[in-house]
Amino acid sequence: MDDDTDFTLPHTRTRRLPRPHSGGGPQHLLITLLGDYWFARDELLPSAALVDLLAEFGANENASRQAMRRLTQRGLLAQGKQGRATYYGIPGDIVANQRLRLARAVTFGADFSDWDGHWTLVSFSIPEAERDVRRLLRNGLKNMAFGDLQDGVWISPHDRRADAVALLDELGVAAGHVMHATWGMREGDREAVADAFELDGLAGEYRAFLDEYAPRRKWAEGDVDPREALLLRTKLTNDWLAFRLSDPELPAELLPQDWPRPAARALFLELYDRLGPKAAAHVRHLIARYDASLSRIVTHHAVPTVDARMSEEMARMLQEGGGAASP
Template identity: 35%
Template sequence: MASPFDIEEIYPDEGPAPRLPRRQAGTSPQSVAVTLLTDYTLRTRAALPSAAIVALLGEAGVTSAGARTAISRLARRGVLEGARQGRNSFYRLSRAAAADLSAGGNWITASTAETQAWDGCWTIVAFSLPQDHGTQRRALRGQLRWLGFAPLYDGLWISPYELAGPARARLAQLALGAVTVFRGRQDALGAIGQRAPVDAWDVDAISGHYEAFLRRWTPLVSRLGSVDGAAAVRARTEVMDTYRRFPTLDPRLPLELLPAGWPRRAARDLFAAVYDGLAEAAETHVRAVVARFADPVPPGIRAHTTADMLAGVREEGPCA
């Protein structure tokens, strides 16, 4: 099965990495389609009429032609499974894609929780690759970023957290014989100038992303009860599409290294308030849209929640 996502963003998982859609200006029709199906069918892999998926994507601003193309491409890549019932086509998430998306949802919620206690040590990855090994260098740097590392200097990357065994093995494969990993404390050099390890990250830029998220979504909280129908579905899709990027933006630096009032927790609480607060209204609307194209409505349309994301999901009911 081809990966359901492009290469720009992935979840740093212990096994094969589930991938997020490429970050770009706007949101691609394929990304919206995957988000919608995940938000309302992940636990059951319920099959929805293709016409209903097109209609829901239309409410998100995707043209009918763009929606059909997105569905077709996702099916070719193995993200969706199709079936015919009479004249109607139905699609559902493939078993492999659902497993990846479940792992990804867990990563989103777990990685934006409060950080673990820090022992004051840094993990340092040093590597040296010839300039003509450009592809290998890019792959190694990309893997390090996905693991939460940042470059203190060109060939010296750091993280406050220990590097798990599988990740060590992966780095060794990417830079065979040219990478060294060690862990230790920073040594104060007195009057000799030195760059603080935390300066490897643009802390102000990370904070700016959180603050923009808070400005965008805080006003909605006071009127969640009045948001329903297509507006509820659109809001949940948009808040998810924005919030899921924080694991790749924020490496969960220890709070003692960050400015007071770091907004990670506030953003996480706001996401939960919006995403969970609109779940019932959005689920009702999705059911209503599907009912226009299927009688009876397929069972298993259920809004995903942040609790589901954190716990991971097990399929409910028969999913042959």
């Protein structure tokens, strides 16, 4: 997962310009863990318990406490005191964002089968003297999962006209145009689409995901150590959602017949669900060191059939695109 990813609606991307990451790993990890095991809770958790939780992933105490302070400054954690101890939790006003992140995590990768045949097309001409602007524009379009069809022409099967126009305006690109068009496909054009979106490389990444995690199916059916379940489930989720940055989510009719994403998605959902109880048990164990009553309300998400049983509220939020962008 990435801090520049927008999880509000299926097939949407942010238009934010690329920016360097600045060591936000523990921050992102903590928000991810709280969203998975402390979902929509008003209670605050002891900071020492959260330090122990992050330590399971290799974060030292100083980095963990600094992450908590920074998240609090950003309004993404609530802070309280009980005696001399500091407690943290999820502010009520970002619970909607938690729901959207969860929904996006488990719906990502579903087939895009309702395509209307239209493309968003961005064309531009930028002189060599402004190559930095050209680089920023290309990176911005790539972040929105446009494909590089040919020099100065980028395409997306999703309606991203507003974001593309905003990006051109933001960068001051005068000789840039955004169109919504159909494509009279000729022989070889499907291969051009595959090249524009680098589908061969993406397919390889999905197959590597399958190669790494498929052997875990048998292991997950056994008596899994709770700590190992937590570590693997968190890595699994992050690895799966990393595809959100590289997969353009093309319409099903434009994908190769042996496209490996459906198998990868099924594997993710199976392992995520199967490992949930043991992973939550380890989080419960860590919190119980400091507060047994709080440990008893740790939960986890079970999502292999989430598309069928997604709550009415979450479905409405996904349709409306409500909530803040993910941290």
